[in-house]
Amino acid sequence: MLVISILNRDNVTLYTWTEDEYRKGANEIASAVYNTLQYTMLNENVKTVRLVADGCGAQNKNSIMVGMCSKWLTQAPHHIKTVELVFPIPGHSFIPPDQIFGLVEKEIKRMETILKPAEYIEIFNKYGTVVLLNNVKDWKTALGNINRPTGNWHFQFNQCKRFFLKRNRSNDVYVRGEPNYNADIGSYKSVLKRGKTFIDLNPDLVEKDKVAVKGDKIKDVDALLKKHFGDNWNSRDDLNFYKKVMLRADNETEDCEDEDVCKVAVPDTDLRI
Template sequence: MNSNVKIVEPHQARKISNIKTMQKKARKRQKLYSAPGLPKMPPCKHNSKTLKCMLLTSRDIFHFHQRLYRNISKVEQDNYILKYTVATKVKRLRPRKGAKNPRAFAVKYFIPNNTKVLIPVCKKTFLQASRLKSSRIEGVVKRHYDTGGIARKNRGGDRKQFAFASKAEAVEKFIKSFKPLESHYCREQIKVRQYLHPNLNIKKMFIMYNDQSLPGYGVKQGFFRKIFNTRFNIGFGSPRTDVCSFCLQMTEKIKVETSQAKKQELFTQYRIHKLRAKQFFKMLQEDTPGLLIVSFDCEKNLPLPKIPDQTTYYSRQLYYYNFTIVMGTSRSTLAPDNIHAYVWMEDEASKGSNEICSALYHCLNSIDLTGVNKIRLISDGCGGQNKNSIIVSMIMKWLHETTSNIKNIELIFPVTGHSFLPADRVFALNERVVRQRENIIDPKEYKTIIEEHATVHQLATKVTVYDWKGKCKEFLKNTNSWHFQISKCKRLVLKKKGNKINVRGEVSNRNDIRQSKSLLKRGKRLVEMTLNSIPVGVPIKAAKLKDVNNLLTKHYGADGCI
């Protein structure tokens, strides 16, 4: 990100200053300048050459009153009054006895009728129609007569703004000199909120400003903080974790490289890498009719028992597995309706490609595919679980069996180091609750936490686990015989044509240059693929069970053992 920190609109700032006071003033102002009531018909019977109050109808009075209070603003109302009043200089002064100041001008009042003709009226009629006090109208007309200008807002405001404008401008210029951090996963360009280096804070920046400021431009910390909070929307990032190793390697090489040609070459490689990562996230964000995006990932193993004892760090524990599937783009709302979590214990089933394929197969068979003609499956590039021939065989099997209108399925893999998926957002919600729990002994407690954000399915016990690995070896060619190298592919495209399923592998997410071919062995057909279930249960080593029992006995006595 080459651009510097930007100034934002007041309503987009880090903090909106004095919002409660502003709201209170707004309510008071609204009450003060709202209509005190409906207009009244004038009691006068003027119908002379100079005054024609009798020509006005109740509708004319009402429309005049309505337009006056259309804007609850003193300035707008004052200008509306000036529009229908005329102040003229008094031609003949006849001061009354005891009067302090003789009149300098005379006022003529008008009210428009339904044809927008100005009807001259008396002062009393004008006051009855506007429901304003005489002093306010006289003040508005007098100020206009003295200055010749329209009404302006002179009340309130920041009286010190201009006195310290140069200092505020210097502080702004200093803050704008910082460069914000680039978004970790490049999911979407930051539009308002920007982040500075985690080593910085407002106090450090204030000290830095005063150290380098010119004489007479030093400010107090409160002044600096106010400019920072009300004119910018800046946060301070957290120390980075799980950063792409290639990105770190390239940035460090670019820093130390002295040759300009070599530096340009490194920068080009780094730029291409970032563009590929950005293209992946664009595909994850794509929202077009007929396209269903399905992303999936495994959460980190959840330990059982979870207790605050320090000896758990050295003890072997049982694990609770969570495989989550999210329907929708990365911008879709996370709700239990579009999130499916498949959970199981370590002693119920393994955590391999058979379990992943079985859960995904069950999910695809259980969701409503009305109006969908293309599915895009997105996962990380873990070879043992997602990026392998076993999951390809499962997708081929499902695509062959489905009765929906789906003829095309894409399997997308991210650029290494840039694999943030919607499922990771769900995991963060789960882990936020888990961190607040001191003790978790029963697997049902984990299940309850996951159920807050997803529809939970019990794998192995209620959702059958099939032997996809065995069927893959039986029906599909060895990966060495495929017409593409799956390890180098970022996109696999499966197309259904009749009873045949052809597959092609692309090294880029944009290009479609490879040829589609069948991956089945000679003489094999998908209709012949019958699935065999895997029995529930995985043996646990005695040493692990012993460690778990020791932990439970230590905290809950002999009754807590398994």
């Protein structure tokens, strides 16, 4: 689940997908954010779009997110001049999505058994608008063809806490990185290879339902289902979801790709003294 909150807890979108549909990486996160940016109405007095997220490098703080936002900026309304990406210090700051995660997690823990993905969606619906993730774009491959490696950018990527994207009259996008929250000392420059532009960036779609769940997890789930429903659990129609996932894993000839998944900083929702 990915939670996107626009300004407050009352405007929340929860993107959801199962791990056999798509992975939990930068392509998925960037595609969800791109979809939100495309369908968010921005008043003409808005000049800067500011995105705030935790600093998880595998999903949020990476060149893929910067590149996706740069592509969107070339398509944004003319009154949008800059995009700012802000990454608070992990463990010291809580943003609105963290509270949503906390409420959802607390409710899930109260439930003794959850059998179907639809039961999760029922919970998610209580806290925002649920969107089933589709149309995931392969930003990683497309940007790899036009971006210079981050080690060749004009600032130290990993040290930066803020990134600024600005477009000029020709709709070219330039990037600035800042290692501090309150001091602006960087400069805008291109991060693209010679002759490349964000305008022409057109990522291919990632094929859905092509992810094989890892073997160890399949074994654990199978053992759990046998414990609750017996050895013939796969004869039950209400467990078709698990049969489909396991069949795909059995037919997968390649090893599953390892993923770096970041932990969510979930704030306490109880009053404690």
